[in-house]
Amino acid sequence: MITSPDNLKLKEVRQLGRRARREKLGLFTAEGEDIVLAGLRAGWVARSVFVPGSEPSSMPDVLRPIPVDDALLAEHSHLGSSTRALAVYKQQWREPTGPLSVALWGVRDPGNIGTVIRSADAFGASSVVLGPHSADPFSPKAVRGSMGAIFSVPVAKATDLGQLIGTTIAMVAAEPGDGGIAGTVPIHEVIPALVQAGTPITIVVGSEREGLPESVAKACDVRATIPMARDSVNAAMAATIALYEIARAELVNGSAPASTSSNSDLSGSST
Amino acid sequence: MITSPDNLKLKEVRQLGRRARREKLGLFTAEGEDIVLAGLRAGWVARSVFVPGSEPSSMPDVLRPIPVDDALLAEHSHLGSSTRALAVYKQQWREPTGPLSVALWGVRDPGNIGTVIRSADAFGASSVVLGPHSADPFSPKAVRGSMGAIFSVPVAKATDLGQLIGTTIAMVAAEPGDGGIAGTVPIHEVIPALVQAGTPITIVVGSEREGLPESVAKACDVRATIPMARDSVNAAMAATIALYEIARAELVNGSAPASTSSNSDLSGSST
Numbered sequence: 001m002i003t004s005p006d007n008l009k010l011k012e013v014r015q016l017g018r019r020a021r022r023e024k025l026g027l028f029t030a031e032g033e034d035i036v037l038a039g040l041r042a043g044w045v046a047r048s049v050f051v052p053g054s055e056p057s058s059m060p061d062v063l064r065p066i067p068v069d070d071a072l073l074a075e076h077s078h079l080g081s082s083t084r085a086l087a088v089y090k091q092q093w094r095e096p097t098g099p100l101s102v103a104l105w106g107v108r109d110p111g112n113i114g115t116v117i118r119s120a121d122a123f124g125a126s127s128v129v130l131g132p133h134s135a136d137p138f139s140p141k142a143v144r145g146s147m148g149a150i151f152s153v154p155v156a157k158a159t160d161l162g163q164l165i166g167t168t169i170a171m172v173a174a175e176p177g178d179g180g181i182a183g184t185v186p187i188h189e190v191i192p193a194l195v196q197a198g199t200p201i202t203i204v205v206g207s208e209r210e211g212l213p214e215s216v217a218k219a220c221d222v223r224a225t226i227p228m229a230r231d232s233v234n235a236a237m238a239a240t241i242a243l244y245e246i247a248r249a250e251l252v253n254g255s256a257p258a259s260t261s262s263n264s265d266l267s268g269s270s271t
Numbered sequence: 272m273i274t275s276p277d278n279l280k281l282k283e284v285r286q287l288g289r290r291a292r293r294e295k296l297g298l299f300t301a302e303g304e305d306i307v308l309a310g311l312r313a314g315w316v317a318r319s320v321f322v323p324g325s326e327p328s329s330m331p332d333v334l335r336p337i338p339v340d341d342a343l344l345a346e347h348s349h350l351g352s353s354t355r356a357l358a359v360y361k362q363q364w365r366e367p368t369g370p371l372s373v374a375l376w377g378v379r380d381p382g383n384i385g386t387v388i389r390s391a392d393a394f395g396a397s398s399v400v401l402g403p404h405s406a407d408p409f410s411p412k413a414v415r416g417s418m419g420a421i422f423s424v425p426v427a428k429a430t431d432l433g434q435l436i437g438t439t440i441a442m443v444a445a446e447p448g449d450g451g452i453a454g455t456v457p458i459h460e461v462i463p464a465l466v467q468a469g470t471p472i473t474i475v476v477g478s479e480r481e482g483l484p485e486s487v488a489k490a491c492d493v494r495a496t497i498p499m500a501r502d503s504v505n506a507a508m509a510a511t512i513a514l515y516e517i518a519r520a521e522l523v524n525g526s527a528p529a530s531t532s533s534n535s536d537l538s539g540s541s542t
Contacts, residue, residue, distance in 0.1 A: 111382075119508060124500030147503065188519050227518045229395030232418065237390060237511045240504065244512045247498045248459050 001053040001067040009048050010068070010076055013088060017078045019136045026091050028138035030150075031077055033058060036085040038148025046087040050076070059085055078140035091138050094154035097127045098165035098200035100246060103158065105131040105216055106207040107235045113137050114145020115236035116205075121149035123243035129156045129164060129202070161219050166200025170217040171238045174225035181217050187224040187245050195249035203242040205235045272324040272338040280319050281339070281347055284359060288349045290407045297362050299409035301421075302348055304329060307356040309419025317358040321347070330356055349411035362409050365425035368398045369436035369471035371517060374429065376402040376487055377478040378506045384408050385416020386507035387476075392420035394514035400427045400435060400473070432490050437471025441488040442509040445496035452488050458495040458516050466520035474513040476506045 002010060015021040016029045027047070030036055036049060040063060051057035053067035065085070074082045096103075102120050107113055113135050120128050130137055137146075137155045146153075161168060169190065172181050194201055204220055206212030217223050226233065226241055233241070273281060286292040287300045298318070301307055307320060311334060322328035324338035336356070345353045367374075373391050378384055384406050391399050401408055408417075408426045417424075432439060440461065443452055465472055475491055477483030488494050497504065497512055504512070 115505075115508070118503055118505070122499045122501050122503040147505075149503065186522065188523070226515065227522050228393045229518075230393050232389055232393040232420065233511065234386070234389070234418075237386070237508070240508045240511060241515045244497065244515065247500075251457065251498050252459070 001069060002050075003069045003072065005072060005075075009050075009066070009088075010072070013050070013076045013086065016088065017140065019139060022091070022136065022138055027088055028091055028143065029078060029086060029088055029140055030143045030148075031079050031083045031086050031140060032144065033085045035143065035148045036063070036087045039087065039089065039151045042148075042151035044089055044151050046089055049085060049087040051085055052082075057085075063087075079144055092155075094127060094156050096129045096156045096158060096163055096165050096202070097154060098202070100125045100200070100243075101127045101129055101165050101202040102239050102243070103129040103131055103164055103168075103202050103204045104134045104235065104239075105204055105212055106133040106210075107205065108133065108135050109208055109235075110135045110139040110141035111145045112208060112234060112236040113139075114142040114147075114150070116239045117142070117146040117153050117155070118149045119236065119240040119243055120153045121146075123247050125153065125243060127154040127156050127165075129158045131158050131204075133207075161204075161216065164202040164204070166202055167194055167222065168202050168204055168220040169222045169224050169242065170204045170212050170220035171206070171242060172217050172223045172225060173211055173231040174228070181214055181223055184223045184225045186227055187242060188227070190222050190224050191242070191245045192249040192253065195246060196253050201246065203239055205239045205242075208235050272340060273321075274340045274343065276343060276346075280321075280337070280359075281343070284321070284347045284357065287359065288411065290410065293362070293407065293409055298359055299362055299414065300349060300357060300359055300411055301414045301419075302350050302354045302357050302411060303415065304356045306414065306419045307334070307358045310358065310360065310422045313419075313422035315360055315422050317360055320356060320358040322356055323353075328356075334358075350415060363426075365398060365427050367400045367427045367429060367434055367436050367473070368425060369473070371396045371471070371514075372398045372400055372436050372473040373510050373514070374400040374402055374435050374439075374473050374475045375405045375506065375510075376475055376483055377404040377481075378476065379404065379406050380479055380506075381406045381410040381412035382416045383479060383505060383507040384410075385413040385418075385421070387510045388413070388417040388424050388426070389420045390507065390511040390514055391424045392417075394518050396424065396514060398425040398427050398436075400429045402429050402475075404478075432475075432487065435473040435475070437473055438465055438493065439473050439475055439491040440493045440495050440513065441483050441491035442474065442476045442513060443488050443494045443496060444482055444502040445499070452485055452494055455494045455496045457498055458513060459498070461493050461495050462513070462516045463520040463524065466517060467524050472517065474510055476510045476513075479505050
């Protein structure tokens, strides 16, 4: 049982609360029994799995759980709660892949990043791409928000829209008469035709407050709006609605869902 | 400038961090300049508005902002952050109203409650109904998550499905072959017909983990599923998708949206 904060593995965990250290070390933490079990099911090999030392752990032996003094473990939670499992993993970054991808351009809230990854998993997307000024998908809050989907959905980085796959659909606000972005089209009008044509799609969503910068929206192939009485859904909800519309179009078209392929062998390659 | 924690108004703010006290006093707090300004725009009269005393406030004079010692004000934030505006309001509870309502049955995460209220506002819903075992929509996190929509969307309580308006649609997971709930229908098949018929609708969503209890789902008029590769969207996402599908059906049907009526004069009645 680990009882000292000087333990080197625990020192590593402390460092991983900071994005700069996560990036430098190429590691991240996941907290919670359900999340750690999701990692195991997805074939991720944890570097370390810590559990409270006061009672028998429910973590399977294959994870080789390391008992830690309860209070000491609680101090090492990055989520501010007592945790029954805390694991360290190697970050895995992939290239943007299709046929269905979500790109986040300036989404700064880690909880929203996690929710988008969760939705991407739910709707069988092939990758989630983190553009400039977006939060870290491997932050403790994003991992928690993903409910373990971080282990199933490939995540990638991009600095330029040119790196994205297929037809890029910018999700933008519809504010009639404000002289904003011209040439928008409701999402339910643009998606079905693209799905029917079998076109790979990347949904591009912007920041929680300002949305996509106009220059980014204009550089995308399509600028799509969600029909609302008041423009007020957040980035995660906009991405979820777009993913739903795609799944819906696949069903209505009777096409084989383009989106259920090829994201099951994530554990192989990395970095 | 208030500099003492013994100030009676600040004592009240402290109490309002607890649900039992909020319910007893019939009050709640909102934090953040944007949220407090949303309250003002929606016609809500704050009992008190507190601002940091160290610099001129950007809050309009009509709110009669009360300067508080900066550190003391920060201590009174229920969101764990320094706040530039903290206001106290009287809770306003309404009856469930249609034609479009969302009912939360056992949604325990205040952030999810707030997100649902925000989506309800975005899609012009008439009310959000809090069923048994749901979190408090007037909790600081729910108010924050609503991004001020708490001031626009009427909220109501219900203990029984019989209190809900129109056709009740239970959002349930589609898990083929698990012997679960029989007689489900994809949401995009059931909603358009109801919208075309002009039927009032209440969307019913359950808890984050377990979903709706089977007894509740069976007692609803319809059990609807969302087409997904993996059942994994949370309560807020399920509600948002259902609201989107309704807005979509209204557009596609070309009908006047049933949902944009009558939620603009919220400030009149109360309790």
